[in-house]
Amino acid sequence: MHWKTRQKMMKLLLGGVTFGFLAYQWFPMVIMAVLSFTDPEGGVTFPMRGVSLHWYREFWADSFIDDFKPPMYRSLMLAVMCSVTTATLALAAVQAMRSRFFGSNFFFYLILLGIMAPGILVGLGMAFVARILGIPLAWYTTTFAVHMVWTLPFGMLLLMAAFNRFDHKLEEAALTLGASRWTTFWRITFPLVLPGVIGAALFGFTLSYDEFARSLFATGSEQTLPLIVFAQVDRQLEPTLYALGTTTTVISLLMIGFFALLFHIVRRRSRSDVAITT
Amino acid sequence: MTTPVESHRYDLELKGITKRFDDFVAVKNLSLSVERGQFVCLLGPSGCGKTTTLRVIAGLEEPEQGEVWIGGVRVDDMPPWERDFAMMFQDFALFPHMTVRKQIGFGLEMMKRPKAEIQRRVDETLATFEISEMGDRKPDTLSGGEKQRVALARALITQPGILLLDEPIGSLDFSLRESVMLELKDVQRRLGITFIWVTHDQNEAFSLGDTVVVMNHAQIEQSGPPETIAERPRTRFVADFIQGNNVFEGTVAAIEGGHARIQTASGIFAVPVDPSQAPAPGAAVTFSIRADILTSQPTDGHVNRLTATCRAVEYLGAIRRYDLVLEDGRSVKLEQFRSTGTRINEGEKVTLGWRVEDGVLHTPPAGAPA
Amino acid sequence: MSAFRQRSSVSYLLALPAALWMIAGLIVPTLFIVWVSFWATRRFSLESPLGLMHYIKFYNTPVYQKLVIDTVLQTGLLMGITLVLGYCMAYFIVGKVRGEGRKILLILLLIIPFWTSALIRTIAWIPFLGVNGVINQSLIFLGLIDEPIGVFLYSRTGITMAQVSFYTLMATGPVVYVMRNIPPSLQQAAQCLKASPTRVFWRITVPLTIPGVLIGQMLVFLNVMADFATASAIGGNKFTYLGNLVLNLYESGQLSFASVIAVVLMLTMFAGVALLLRVVDIRRLGAL
Structure with a gap:
């Protein structure tokens, strides 16, 4: 076979695998969204019967899972808390690690452990801690604690990448111009790594908003949205769940879009700043 | 019509090469003939098409029009790995996961030479380029000048008909360049291989090239011996x-x-x-x-x-x-x-x-x- | 390194909050699990005598040991599938797609689901897999089968299908990252040294992307080992892995025994990571 034909076929094959997988990955979510618009008589699978907003009305009404609105509010609040805290603590942690203090390697792996530790065990351990020490379980204390264990390492890795990317001579230049370390950090360093900070905030938000394994044992009676969804799947599957699933997926996508926009604006601005300073 | 006999006069021939990248014309209707053993320098500002020309010869870019002949063989339709040439890259492109020894033997290994022969020729080459003591080191432990020697040794061990060099000393320290230039010229004279050397530095081109080809805007402005280019600029x-x-x-x-x-x-x-x-x-x-x-x-x-x-x-x-x-x-x-x-x-x-x-x-x- | 360094004391202050958080949220809970696993009573009480009671129970019950093997086998299967799928996709996106914009688009299409709810994605699989599900209906429509078959929902096949769609990203991402950092001149240099594309692939591309493969496989390993939600929602509690067992034991109040299983899961994961690092010479990680 001619070498160009062979290369073309290879490309076709690999492209087929890639697009095939992307379809495979996205299709269920699309189908779920479609099925959520089925008629009151429609079931949880095809054939779909008619088009209506029935299941959306159904889940918006208080009847479904004793009202989903408080759990959704809790999930959103928790996500915002994780987002802000992740960005802040990760920024401090990465800035600290730049000076390679004694034990900084150990510190790095300590945080990285949060990605590796299985969620269900972290939740289980937190439940024990609360029970033994007599701390009441709550989404804004114990759940918040274990969510951060999951989001902080992502924030740290993102910010490390951001810190590695900029020219450290800019900081030295600011220092030689007489700026204090404090001023240098806020006027030079921070604007340059801001895209990384935004990325850390995005991870903090979406990972916490959707987190379920870590919340399971650590949350107590005031449950978050993924927890009531999990409970409902165990009980009964109905198109209301599709409507809910579609709604929260849209919320996730909107958040990603929002952060992407923020990222874009900040990066453009910092680029023009750098263009002026250099 | 070109007869094979005519083509054999030249080690390298380009006929009417045109290469576009989307709307940008990188090389426009370029023709060039190089006799065996010549040292040719392609000289021009960045973006003039000199590197693209080199990559067309190598087969790394496919021209829209024109013919490429290497050693009397038309190679337009051949992939790089079947053409008779070797190339030195600007960043040397040493394989980071291979020792110097493995690196230098790579070409022979790909040509399916017997193990014993590879061993022997690698040893010889290491000795020739005075890098025997680095055989077991990885590229990240080598200095710029050492990397350059390894890259040259790796390219020449396969005994190519022509050697393509893309700004081969551009990434070296200024103090090293002069001696490396002399060495490369010496190697070229000794082996009698055709060198096609791309550079934007006229001192390099004038002190090395038998022929200097000045390029601008995808075309050849003037080609000839250094003296002619210097004393009788055509354009x-x-x-x-x-x-x-x-x-x-x-x-x-x-x-x-x-x-x-x-x-x-x-x-x-x-x-x-x-x-x-x-x-x-x-x-x-x-x-x-x-x-x-x-x-x-x-x-x-x-x-x-x-x-x-x-x-x-x-x-x-x-x-x-x-x-x-x-x-x-x-x-x-x-x-x-x-x-x-x-x-x-x-x-x-x-x-x-x-x-x-x-x-x-x-x-x-x-x-x-x- | 940069001259911009704060004094050590400032570094310690900056690192302190994150370190304390990880200790309180991760290290202490883990130690508590280990502690509780040695409580030799059925009750959850601080006065419990310490002993190996629950470990002995685990040791004497082959069903639980089979569960460890099932979990490891399922994880191994997922690692195999995601390795091949993930590498093919990374190679296509980095090596074959032209234009930075298109590459970024494909990468985004790949990772956006990671930022949406895994639980919702699991639920989304259910209409696909059921007896009257999309897959069965399509197969009947194509004439490949006459009657709906039940191999998808409540089966290992169904669980595996869903897991592949969740975890392939983890195998692909790190390979894409590492592959994008390989200068194209290396592959071209190999071609100029008479290496055909197949040989360039095996001699240059593969060795240089091993760090990415390793990281990706580690992520898949850790996540599938601990995954219980997929098996629970799609497997209908019929098929369980170690994570499901922890959940079931916790819900039935057997906290010490749940801790033993948790410890077993942790040890298996440690062993797996150690093995992964052993299989691939870690010194090669420094190559890039």
């Missing part, structure tokens, strides 16, 4: 690009025998023309005169004259370079050996002159109004 671009030329713009006032009288803002000058290709009176033309041919002590033969004031003096070893201002505000460069001529002081007014035959009239760029 205005070459005259501007090569240091040491004073370029004048003007219009043809009259054609008189072997020369044209050209009206410029600084006066009327006589410049030799080829009577068969003489421009029409009134045509806009450019010509140049080398800074080291101008004299500040004109005699009767120096019929072209200029009055200028010295603005600055530079010392370049045996040479003094003067920056002078003409009465119309233009600047002119003058180079003189320190041993000859008297020193001109800053602010001093002098008369410059040159003989008719010293001026070089440029061919207008293709497509420009005559």
